[in-house]
Amino acid sequence: MRHHEHVRGGRLWRRDHLGSDADRAAFRALHQASLAAPALREGLTTASAERAIRHLRALLGTPALAITDTEAVLAWDGTGEHHLGQAAAVALLAIEKGGTRTVDRGQLGCSVGGCPVRTGVVSPLVVEGRVLGTVQAFAPTPTAGLVRATEEVAKWVSGQLELAELDAHRNRMIEAEVRALRAQISPHFVYNSLNAIASFVRTDPDRARELLLEFADFTRYSFRRHGEYTTLAEELRSIERYLLLEQARFGDRLQVTLNIAPEVLPVVVPFLCIQPLVENAVRHGLESADQTGHLRIVAHDRGHEAVLEVEDDGVGEDPEKVRRALAGDTELDSVGLGNVDARLRASFGDDYGLVVETAPGAGTKVIVRVPKFAPGVSA
C-alpha cells in the first residue's frame, strides 16, 4: 500500500490511489464475496444458490460452476449445461469421501467439441460437521490453484451458511420466547377469574355469562398460534377483556383510566407486548393492600411514532431491579419486562426499547415508543 501517495499528491482520483494490482485483485474478490453474501445468508436453497452463483463464479474465474445440495443441482452458471446431470454424481464423490476431490476427463466424458468442462474440482459445504451440499468448479485443465481456490470458496460459503443457521436459530428463539410468554398467563389469573365469575352465577347470571365470554375471547387471543405481530387495536381489545375480568374480581379497588388517540390504533406492534406491562401495573397497583389502585393507559399520536404509557400508583420498584429485569434477569418478579424490551428492540431497533420510570413508593410508569412503519414488520 502506498498511503503517502494520496496524502502528498492530494489528487484522489489518481490510479495508484486504489493500490497495486494485488490490492485491486483483493478488492475485486472481496467485492464479489460481499455481493454473494446476502443471498447465502438466507440459507442453501435453489433461490439463494441462483442469486449467489454468478458472483462466486466471478470470484473463481472458471468457465462453469455448480452448487448442489446433497442430492441434486441447485444452480449452474457458465457454459456446458449438458453436464448438469452429472453434478449429482460428482457431489456424491465429495460427500462420501469427504474433503476436496478432483474429477478427471474420464469421469466427465464429453463429446461436445470446444466444451471447456473437461475436469472439475468438488468441495463440500460443511456446517457444524454436517455436509449440506457441494461447490463444483469446472475447467479445461486441472490446476493446483483451482483446487485451492475452490476449497477456500467452499469454506467461505460454509461460513455464510453457518451464519444463516444462526439467524434462523435466533428467530426460533424469539418465537419460543413468545410461546413462553403465552404460557405465562398466570394459573392464578385463570383460577381467580373463574372464581370471580362463579360468584356472579347466582346473583347476576347475565354478567356471569358476559364475563365467561370475555374470558373465552381473552384466552383465544393469548393462545393464538400464528403471527409475531398484531395491531395496537387488537392488543388493546385483549387488555380490555383482561381488565374487565380483573375488575370483576376487585370491584372498585381497581380504577382504570384510558386515553387512547384513535389515530394510533392501526400501528403494528409485537404480539403481547403491552399486555404484560398492564398485568404488572395491576399487580403493583393493588399490592399496597386496602388501598385503591389507579391504573392509567395512554396512547399518543406523535407523527411518525406512537407513544404508549402504562402507569400505576402502586408500591413502585427499585430502579436497579428494573435495570436487571430489562437486562434479562428472569429471577425477578417483573414478568416479561425483559422479554417485551428484547422483542421491541428486535423489531424496531435499539432506539425503541422500554423506558421505565419508577422509585420505591412512587408508582411505576412504563413508556413504549413504536414507529408507525418499520421495514419487515406487518400484522
Place this chain on the structure above:
Amino acid sequence: MERADVPGLVAVVLVTLATLAIGTWGLRFSRTTSDFFVASRTVRPGLNASAIGGEYLSAASFLGIAGLLLVGGADMLWYPVGWTAGYLVLLVLVAAPLRRSGAYTLPDFAEARLGSGTVRAACSLLVVGIGWLYMIPQFEGAGITLRSAIGAPEWAGSLVVAGVVLANVTSGGMRSVTFVQAFQYWLKLTALLVPAAVLVAVWWGDGRPGGPGGGDGWSNPVAGDGGIGLYTTYSLIAGLFLGTMGLPHVVVRFYTNPDGHAARRTTFVVLALLGLFYLWPPVYAALGRVYGDRLVTEGRSDVLVLELPRAMLDGVGGDVLTGLVTAGAFAAFLSTSSGLAIAVSGVLTQDVTSRLVNEQRGVPAFRLAAMVAVVVPVVAALLVRNVGVAQSVGLAFAVAASTFCPLLVLGIWWRRLTDVGALAGLAAGGIGAGGAAIATLAGYAPGGWAGALLAQPAAWSVPVAVLVMATVSLATADREPPHARRFLVRLHTPESLGR
C-alpha cells in the same frame, strides 16, 4: 382600525382559538373501562374522510377557483373537477393496497416495496419539494386574505399564518389531529355554503340580473388558442387526476384506516364531500360576473370570495358574511399548511435532522425540522409574488403526478419494478416537472408552445416518467426485489382472507 376590519379580525381570532382548543382538548376527556370499547374503536371512514377533506381543501380551493373561473371562464372548472376526480383514481388504483402495505409515508412505501434506502431518500426529497411547492400558495393566500379582511400588508398575513402553524406543530399540539381537520372541513363548507345561499337570494331579489353573457368564450370548457389550448387543458387534467395520490399530507391520513376496505370507504366518502364543496365556488364566480367585474379589471380576482358579500350587501349582513368567508379562508390555509408542515417535518425528522442532532433525539429534532419545514416556504412566498394561488398548487400536483403516481401505480400493479428503475423514473419526472415548476415560479414564461409546456408540464412529464421507470426496470430485471411477489400478494389480498 376601521369598522370594516372588525368582522375579519374576529373571524381570524375565533378560527385560531377553535383550532387550538380542539387540538388540545379534543381527546383529553378520560374514559373508564365500561366505555373502553369506545376508546379502542378505530377512526370511522366518515370522520376520516371529513379530516382528509379538511386537510385537502386549501386556499386554492376556497379562494383560487372562484377567481380563476371569474377571469378564465368554464375551462377553469377542470381545477375542481380534477381535484375531486383525483380521489377516484386513488380509490380505484391505490387506496386499499397502499393501506395494506403498512406504509405511513410515501418514502415508507418505497422502502417496503423496493427494499432500497436510496429510493427512500429520493422519495423523502420529493416529499419535501412537493410539500414546499404546495405551501407557498397557502402562505401567499394568507397574505391576500388578511390584506382584504383587515387591510394588513401582504407579508404580515403570511407571517401570521406561518407563526400559528409553527406554534401548532412544534408545541406537540394537534393532539387529536383527526378531529381538528374534520372540524375544518365542515367549517369551510359552512363558510362557503351559507353566504352563497344568502347571496343567491339577494341576486334573486335584485331581479336576477345577467352577466356579460357567454359570447367572450367564458363558457367554453377548453382553453382558447387551438392546439395549445387543448394541450393546456389536457395537461391540467392529467396533472390533477394523477397528482392527488402523491400528496404527502393526504397519504399519511390513509394510515388511520384500520384496513384496506376502510381505506376505500374513506376515499368514497371523500369524493362525496369534495363534490359537495366544489359546487359552490362556481356560484361565486357566476355572481362575480354580475357584481364583481371591478376585481377583474383591478387584477384581484383571488379575493372574489372575500369581497363579494360586501359588494352585494350593505350593513351588518355584509359584515357577518364577510366574517364567515374570512373564517373559512383562514381555516383553509391553516389546515392545509399544518398538514403539510407535519408531513414535511416528519420526513425531515426521520431522514435528516435526527441524524444531525444526535444527542437529543425525538422532540428537539422534530422542532428543528418543523422550523425548516415552515420557514423555507414562507421566505419563498415572500419572494415569489406573481403566480396565482390555484396555478401554483397545480404545479405541485404536476410534480406529484410525474413522480409518485408512476411509483405508486407501477409499484402496486407491476411486479417487475426495480429500485434502479424507480430511481430513474423519479429523477426523470422530478427534474422534468420540478424544473418546469421552478421556471414558472421564477417568472420565466415564454410564449407559444414552450410556455404551455412549461406552465402545464404534466402531459409530457408523466408519460416520460412512466416510460423511463418501466424501461430501466426491464433493463435491470436482475435487481427485482426478491420479496416482490410476496409483497404484491399482500397488497392485493383482502384482510378478511386468512389473517
